[in-house]
Amino acid sequence: MPNAIDFSKLKRLTPREDSWSKVCARLDAAEAKKSNVIHIGIRTAIPLAASLAIVALSILLTYFGSPESNPMPMQNLQSTEISSWYNTLGDTESDDFEDMDEINMLSYLLKEDH
Amino acid sequence: MNQTVILNSLKQGKREALELLWKEHSSNMLNLAFRMLKDRDQAEDILMDVFVQVPTAIQKFRGDSALNTWLYRLTVNACLMKLRESKRHSELEDEHLESIIEQVLGKTSEDPSFDTEFLEAGLSLLPAQTRSMLWLKDAEGLDLKDLVDIYKMPEGTIKARLSRARHFVKEFLKEKLNYA
Numbered sequence: 001m002p003n004a005i006d007f008s009k010l011k012r013l014t015p016r017e018d019s020w021s022k023v024c025a026r027l028d029a030a031e032a033k034k035s036n037v038i039h040i041g042i043r044t045a046i047p048l049a050a051s052l053a054i055v056a057l058s059i060l061l062t063y064f065g066s067p068e069s070n071p072m073p074m075q076n077l078q079s080t081e082i083s084s085w086y087n088t089l090g091d092t093e094s095d096d097f098e099d100m101d102e103i104n105m106l107s108y109l110l111k112e113d114h
Numbered sequence: 115m116n117q118t119v120i121l122n123s124l125k126q127g128k129r130e131a132l133e134l135l136w137k138e139h140s141s142n143m144l145n146l147a148f149r150m151l152k153d154r155d156q157a158e159d160i161l162m163d164v165f166v167q168v169p170t171a172i173q174k175f176r177g178d179s180a181l182n183t184w185l186y187r188l189t190v191n192a193c194l195m196k197l198r199e200s201k202r203h204s205e206l207e208d209e210h211l212e213s214i215i216e217q218v219l220g221k222t223s224e225d226p227s228f229d230t231e232f233l234e235a236g237l238s239l240l241p242a243q244t245r246s247m248l249w250l251k252d253a254e255g256l257d258l259k260d261l262v263d264i265y266k267m268p269e270g271t272i273k274a275r276l277s278r279a280r281h282f283v284k285e286f287l288k289e290k291l292n293y294a
Binding site: 007010012016023 | 129133136141148157158162234248283284
């Protein structure tokens, strides 16, 4: 090209001798970093998944397995006598404890007579 | 080894292919980076950075252009980023170039005899991108089509920039040699 500037007299550089080895070192470091990230990702993913499963399970149990949602009848837990005693509690001025004492006293006296 | 084979090897991540690329193009890329950054150490650093990027960047390369053109593009972009980062890009803007030429240097007719020191100085006054363009065209002998591909600019714009840059450098040389 007639109009072109002649750069042929300018000094041309060549890469330093260790430049390629530095490139290799940087590439190795980048690969190692990448594999570490993947490894750490897997290592954190497992406990994270387990934690999520536990949380999900506890939520499910709260909603579908809690006592409020499926209340157990009182009768199943207590005998009919006790429940009837509880139900009549406060209906009269004297409770049955006084009667109970009288019965005990009578039985004691009967034993003495024997 | 042809470009397709090298390209496939690079995409497979083969280090030997990258080394081949290094042996073939690193010197030209270093000179281009040096012309843009005007600093040997930074140019070496950019060269290494570009080659570290190659295994990743090659995955997106479709092979539309020649590998050397693609590598020059990576180098130019990396240098421009570096210049922006270091805020050293306060050089002459292209739009001011013509007025400066007219105001300071006047008109010329013949080619001056070149002096490498003055040539370096004249070249360094150009904006980094234009400097790299001129270098690739006149020193590395790239075609205009390659420059279009590298700089993603219309051919007319590149021609105009090259013409103004040549004119500026020649005028600079003439002035310096007249006063020398």
